[in-house]
Amino acid sequence: DTIKIAYIDPLSGPFAPVGQNILNSYQYIADKANAEKWGGEHKFEVVGFDNKGSPQESLNVLKTVIDKGFRYITQGNGSGVGLALLDAVNKHNERNPGKEIVYLNHAAVDPDMTNSKCSFWHFRFDSNSDMKMEALTTFMAADKNIQKVYIIGQNYSFGHQVTRAAKEYLARKRPDIQIVGDDLHPIGQVKDFSPYVAKIKASGADTVITGNWGADLALLIKSAKDADLKANFYTYYGSTTGVPTAMGASGIDRVKYVGYWNANNETFAGKDIIEGFKAKYKDDYYSMATYSVLAAMGQAVKQAKSIEPAKVAIALEGLNFKSLNGEASMRKVDHQIQQPLYIATWVKTNGKDVKFDQENTGMGWKTNQKIDAFVASQPSSCQMKRPG
Amino acid sequence: MTGFSLELIDVRKSFGSAEIIRGASLQVPKGERFAIIGPNGAGKSTLFNLISGRFPITSGDILLNGESITTLKPYEINRRGLSRSFQITNIFHRLSVYENLRCAVLWSLGYKYSFWDRLNGLKDAHERAEAVLEQIGLKRRRNITAGLLTYAEQRALEIGITIAGGADVILLDEPTAGMSRSESDAAVELIRKVTVGKSLLMVEHDMSVVFGLADKIAVVVYGEVIACDTPANIRNNQKVKDAYLGGHAPVEVE
Amino acid sequence: MSLLTIKNLNAYYGKSHVLHGVDMQVNAGEIVSLLGRNGVGRSTTVKATMGQVDATGSILFKGEEIIGLKAFQIAHKGLGYVPENRDIFPTLTVEQNLMLGQKSGRTTGDKPRWSMEDMYQMFPRLRERRNTQAGVMSGGEQQMLTLCRTLMGDPDLIMIDEPTEGLAPKIVELVAEYLKELKNRGISVLLVEQKLAIALEISQRVYVMGHGSIVFEGTPAELRVNENIRKEWLEV
Amino acid sequence: MEFTLITLLNGVSYGLLLFMLSSGLTLIFSMMGVLNFAHASFYMLGAYFAYAISIKIGFWPALVFAPLLVGLLGAMVERYGLRSVHKYGHIPELLFTFGLSYVIVELVQLIWGRSTVPYPIPASLDGPLFTLYTTTFPIYRGFMMLVALVMLVSIYLLLTRTRIGLVIQAALTHPDTVEALGHNVPRVFMLVFGGGCALAGLAGVVGGNAFVTEPGMASTLGSIIFVVVVVGGMGSLAGAFVASLLIGVLQTFAVALDYSFVTMFAKLGMAITANAPGYSLLSLTIAQVAPILPYLLLVLILIFRPRGLLGTREG
Amino acid sequence: MSKPLVFKPINLARWIIWSSFAILLILAPMMFNTGGSLSLLSQMGTLMIFGLSYNMLLGQGGMLSFGHAVYSGLGAFFSIHAMNLMTAGSMTFPVSMIPLIGGIAGMFFGVLFGYVTTKKSGTTFSMITLGMVELVFACSLMFPSFFGGEGGISTNRVIGSSFLGITYGPQIQVYYLIAFWLFISTIGMYAFTQTPLGRIVNAVRDNPERVEFIGYDTQWVRYLTLILSAFFAGIAGGLSAINFEIVTAENVSAIRSGAVLLFTFIGGVGFFFGPMIGAILGVFLTVMLSDLTKAWQLYLGVFFILIVMYAPGGIASIIMMNLRVAKFGMFKRVWPSMWKLVLAATVTTAGVILAVEMLYQRTLEATQSAVIEMFGVSIDTASSSWWLMTIIVIALGIFACAKLKGGFAQHWGDVNTEIEEQMRRAQA
């Protein structure tokens, strides 16, 4: 049978570039999975639906895809949307027993989704923002040069989570570090970051932590370069579509990111995918969660011997599987994936440890450290209601 | 309480530094028809605008039925029983002729801002509108959109809207402008008919209309009322001849 | 010498046929009046000549066919037009209104016949109000302004639609004087008038129009004696 | 001190970019009465054209040709679209441009894709212009300011030395009469619309690489330039200039100020705790309310001075 | 807009129209019973109320508002908070009446904001509403406890135990709730057009100055109308809160306000029912079309521009014009030239759609396969023969349109002049 997965993410509007890249990634991996029979005799099909970046529109799309017979949905671009979908999926499953749907989350990383708001029908294949912050601060703690930190983020749930976690964890690990300022700006609306940069500069910060993504990150870094801000940037999303182009050489050695994968990893795992993807789409493969989702799903349907969501969900719980960053597992208590994390720095490619560039800039990410799954792991407050 | 419907006491009006109305005084007794004549730019229309509340006055006083109305808004003045027409046609061009008139009667019948009355159920408004329609001779054009009327018909409608509310002081600004002889004769008849028992103040350049209709004529020159008298006296007033009439015989019939 | 010759002019508003073959002409140095009742199509004739109404037939101006040309092209050929409903530009000042009367990109090198100063001398009232917004001027003042505005474009033939409408009797006389003055300066005038007395007094020839075509052509004297025409077409 | 100066400079240069954008809009709006909702889209086109041209023959030619191209396009839009809508009145005109903005953004994506295009600052303008204390001020920002000023002067000359403005204003009420006076009204309309669009295009050429060239760049700037035009006074170029600077500086400074009622009261020795009534309102910092300031200004201006700062006519 | 159309449709007793409307509402879910059409119908219903309320301002009052979503959006937020309070047990209220809370909230803000906005009219009014909506929208991110930040506020419409089996869980129940409110609101708003205030606001639209001289304060007229319109907008908001079970900041945004303006205009502002057609099309275009094609915004934009350019009275006026022609028995005179033009236009449209889809495939989807399925055939976008064919189709279509347009315009014009002539004679 065919396992039809509805991809509900922005395919138009300001966030379309990221949405389109990830959809391509999914379809590329699906082709690979089908060729390699990851799901046994079952095939994967990922179909894109445009939610225009809006929670409300996503619920519309959700209704449509349910009517079209989809039983699996995947989403990731924006925790605001994620939370709305989570809620709607819960309601749907409650009202339509026997016709449940499963939400495969590939990137919405608000910790609440696997804590206070956790759901049996939701599985997250990205490490949540607390886990990433745990890794990031662990890495930062070792750097004695870091004295003054400035936190800047987008004014929405994910941005708030990053700010909170950064303060909490730094205070725990390096109480000597001073938080010299924090800012939340409207998401996707700021054209000129120079006032923020002036503020950062005035604060004397040597390090900036930001969860910004898309244009918000690109513009921030550009302004920092213009004003000659000599601070290092610790980001979550330096490697997403558009950012590498925008920062170009100005980000060299200054910008780092924390994520679940890096193309230039220790073994160059996923090399063939990156190359194949680039040949096909003239774009970079960076959303490795697409691989994890299909790998886990394939294994789960084989285990469940069914593609019925209720059964597959049970199989997914606690599943151990191999992903491109090594061994990963879907923790049963909260459906939060446990996987290693990478910290990498933007440098010129050198053909040795930095082979792959991004967006044809001639620059790429050099792995600084691979952090084991347990280091970043967080306790969960999830009280999951399981069906039956 | 004076016997005047309308009284202007030393009214002045300046636009910027230019004083346009320079102490005009005038008394219109109840039930009389007054014509205002005067050279172009003398301030006749401006005077109307002051009386009807379109512009605030600079100094002086205007009394309507003995009460000052200088600080009131146009709609408040209208509610006190003064209604005016415009030199340039000013109707509701996308509404039908009938609707134009019905709108004009609503306030005076007390329907105000009502959104609970059914318009078609208001018999009194309907009857009043129909009556005015009859009076202004537009019965046949009842359901035509007002914007599609001919010029003369629009002028008639303009007068209709002005009188529909039943105001007892009526101001008409060049009601027959642009009409042909026969049309303006008809208009004079109409005005005569609808202003019976009311006070009328009318600006006109057409001397046959003025002398045919007015009980008294006020002459405005440079923002002042230089004369106010019966038509016969005005006709022979040398000052008026100099300032306004020129060599033309006042009643010109070809 | 014929300055303007109109032959078999038919004009339409959308589908409604308003002019049915109008023939008339204006000679250099003449004042010609076009008379008729309301709505017979006098304004339409003038508008069609000016290219503002769809028309067929032939209109020769200084020997050139101008039918089908755009209004601004016709204006550049030296035809001036004063519309009946004044059409002053209300947001501009009096002086700006006059400035717009001057044609853009004038080619003739010689000095125009009229300067702004001439206008102010003709109607001192306009000078007083030169910096006032034209929209607030009195009806009569606006009438003067439109006339002057067209003169500023230095036309050879000026078509004036009901110039005395809304003017005080004394000013009406004044306008009549000025029209004669125009003629003296070598400008031809095509006058559309309602006030018979004036038209007959100042024009050399008159046309009477009825239902979209010319029903009488002659001198004022001829019209005065032609009871029939006056009764039937001029409703006196 | 350093902070204040730099922030002021930033505010002024941001304000000047706003001015570049709003000058074209003001021009079109004041003259033709058309609220061009697609104005920001033409700004975007300017950036994309400049990108396309600059990868072929360089930035400097792009600086000339891209605005011309955008202007040409604008003129064509006027000629084949707007002109036929003109007779229905201003609302349909506005709606036409509203629809146009949808179409342009789609076409841009169709041609250049949905992601950011690499449109860099030319090497000759890259780098610091001067250093103020420790902060560098980029050459490119200086260049932007220069272009804006040149633009201001040339529009001013155009408006005061020609009658174009008068012709158009008059044509708004009586187009036939203006034509009968010998002015080619349709052509003037086309020129003005094209010219306004070219100005937007020029802003795009300069703004596109100062910030980012991407399909969303139009919608993000769209409403703020309306604020500029209205606050300045519809139709007043000087007003648009003042308003641009005002809003630029206001927004830049607001972002930098972390004061709220809570901190203010704290300075006065009053502590307000999180459970005081209206705490969420009182604890908002100026930086946080920065986004609403332009709109607040707009509403206040419209209530208390509907003509705008330097406007002459209302509505 | 253009020349007002004087024509009353078949002047049958009003109740026939209303009862067929009611029957239509009842039967609609049975007629369109495939998959998602129920939720589409529900959305259309809410958008109809919203559009009708907007037209109270634009069509009837001549007030071009860029900020109408403020009222529906705030109505929706109040409704959803009420529902959440009910879920939490701190409030009891029948779910069916929730839209009333929305309406009252809308009205409250109408009273508040309207006082400021309606002080002015014309462009100034438009601009203040634009400022107002941006202000409210920007505020929405500042007060996350009320507006829910980016993610919005969600709720569960199934509250308490079922009443007569109605839980509002199943979509069909929600549909009927919406249909009920739509019916009531439509009657209410239609009735408004037949009241003194409703008529005076028409007069204010046509000529505000004169209204002052027949005794009315135009500011009050606008203000009261806006308040009433905000009430109905709030009802629409309340219904959308129930339907979607989520309300986000975009509900109070300029984009939402622009959308209602767009759809109301497409439907036609000159007729009472215009916005209803607009709502049907609006939902179709934004929801269905975006599923069918990536180019939906392009089509939407082009379609809208065509309407503005060629049918500024909206779809409603196109329908009414044709009905009028038919009623006067002259349809057969236009039909011969009409069907040819329609055919040519269809061919052109098909060609253009083909070209656009192929282009999209070449550029944005280049990486997928070069083949797309359209009109039931697979098309190879990489082959030049397909492109050649498409271009020929478009060229032929445009050529035919250009040739046939004149003839049709001629016939159409003749017929309509004749009708107007007949009507004039009937009047005289």
Ligand SMILES: Nc1ncnc2c1ncn2[C@@H]1O[C@H](COP(=O)(O)OP(=O)(O)OP(=O)(O)O)[C@@H](O)[C@H]1O
């Ligand atoms: N709002 C205003 N601002 C400045 N000047 C004004 C204003 N309104 C009127 N005026 C001036 O006041 C004078 C009187 O104008 P008004 O319209 O009252 O004249 P009138 O007597 O009605 O003339 P007419 O017979 O030509 O209509 C005119 O010179 C006019 O320009």
Ligand SMILES: Nc1ncnc2c1ncn2[C@@H]1O[C@H](COP(=O)(O)OP(=O)(O)OP(=O)(O)O)[C@@H](O)[C@H]1O
């Ligand atoms: N824009 C128009 N659309 C349709 N019909 C029109 C239009 N303008 C004028 N008409 C009609 O054309 C005919 C001639 O009008 P025209 O204006 O030429 O008359 P006129 O002789 O100048 O009369 P008036 O004394 O009213 O100025 C009239 O019957 C009029 O109703």
Ligand SMILES: CC(C)C[C@H](N)C(=O)O
């Ligand atoms: C795609 C990601 C940038 C989305 C982001 N991590 C969020 O949770 O909102």
Ligand SMILES: [Mg+2]
């Ligand atoms: Mg007057």
Ligand SMILES: [Mg+2]
């Ligand atoms: Mg005429």
